[in-house]
Amino acid sequence: MSGVFTHRLRVRYSECDQQGVVFNGQYLFFYDVAVTELWRDRVGPYQEMIDRGFDLVVGEARVRFVEGARFDELLDIEMPVHHLGTTSMIIKPVFRVDDRLIADGEVRHVFVDPTTLKKKPMPPDIREALASSAV
Template sequence: MSVFVHRLRVRYSECDQQGVVFNGHYLFYYDVALNELWRDRVGSYHDMVAGGHDVVVAEANLRFRAPARFDEELDIAMAVKHLGTTSLVVQPEFRVGDRLVVDGAVRHVFVDPGTLGKKAMPDGIRTALASSA
């Protein structure tokens, strides 16, 4: 299976005084794309939590390469680059057409929803996300 890509359109309210997407919105965009990746490859996030697993962000690094502006379509490619025992790393690429806007890496850790203590990644999730590399 190929890398998952989610498309969204930049809204006017997401732009700053320079007329470009405010940097803080990229982590929000990432979260939207991650939820769509999860829905497409893994299934219901709510079912995963009800089954005793949750995922939290442990580290986020983004590099700003070029601006995105109001009404542009932003494609967010969500490549899963590492599947550890308790963690995974996604390397998102935000593009407007062929123009690279933002890239980086986000590390997530699987936890118990009640205690927030680390927990091993379920095999079914590992298999589902391996197809997104």
């Protein structure tokens, strides 16, 4: 499978604030769902990676808000892998409703040992699997 992975979700009422738009903090939750689905699609079950002695932690996250998504809209989250380093990767998510840009950003993940949480080099097979989503 190649190309940028996109995950679609429907905005639920409970995710909206008093202004009737998605509360800003929800976008990182939406991102977390999308990265889990990216992993499932391109790499495989997340637990298998943990069983092999690798995990991911977020080292940095930034979200730029452009327009608010609203209740019951379909939100597409594009997940382009922007950078694959030795121990880290950067994904630059783009959130859209139809052609409307809702938000975008950048999230840096670091590969770690699940027990010690010390950095580890990215496994070659994971690098290869994610390269298909790279831009």
